[in-house]
Amino acid sequence: MNYLSKLPQHLQDIVISLPFRVGLYISESDQTGGDESAEVERKALENIVTFYVEDTVKGEFAHEVMLNTLNNKPKWAEWADHIDKVPDECLQLTYALKDIIDPKEVLAYKQNLIEVAIAIAQAYCEFDQNASKLNKLEIYVSLFLHRLVAMFSGEQKSSHDYSLNISPSERKAIKLLSDNLDVQVQF
Incomplete structure (x- = not known):
């Protein structure tokens, strides 16, 4: 099923860019590892997005989004702008998707976003x-x-x-995202 076609273009853009933007937001939330950790986390982000394209068990909507995120890799540099808006975008989509997409599919997508955030935080030990x-x-x-x-x-x-492996500043960033997405996360 083509879930994305049900969404207005501006919401499609947010939904498709968020897996990358969430990962980058977490990566940039803690600078203690410096350039070396940023490079490792960027590579991890690409690998994580690729993994979720192959992991259809999470839900059809999440799979469709992750596939589009990966297919739009040339836009990733553009998507890196205004990364500080990611928490607000997460909050916006929580309300915007609720009456358009099946709630189970939305939950699976939001859980994927949190899993991306945690995986990026774990990509480089910054203790x-x-x-x-x-x-x-x-x-x-x-x-x-x-x-x-x-x-x-x-x-x-x-x-x-x-x-x-998850620094205090990354924990804080993940907690903010999980609150805005209304997805419980435990460390």
């Missing part, structure tokens, strides 16, 4: 070894508390490597 002991302690206490909550609530625990 700053020069961070203050207090900052490191805060991170480790947070991990310990999360583990306790997970243990008592029956949640699946994430590994320390997974958690440490």
Whole structure:
């Protein structure tokens, strides 16, 4: 089914560009890894988009969008402009798609956006070894508390490597996107 044809052109443009823009937004939310991490994250973004084109299990709408995102790779440089607007675009599409596309398909697409964000954050370990002991302690206490909550609530625990690979600024950016997309995310 051609879901994108149901959308007005301006909304199609946002929906198709967001997988790339979300990844770039997360990549640029933390500059501690410098140019090296940005390069790794850009390559990871291309690989992630390619993976989701091949992963049709997520939903037909998400698959169609990811295919169009990849096919529009020549526009990626243009899509990198005004990256600070990504959270607002996520909020806008949450409301705009609700009466046009099947809610299950929209949810799968929004979950894909969050998965792209998390995968990009994990693409390069930016845990700053020069961070203050207090900052490191805060991170480790947070991990310990999360583990306790997970243990008592029956949640699946994430590994320390997974958690440490996402910097505090990336976590904040992912949280903002997940709130605007109305998709729950746990670290």
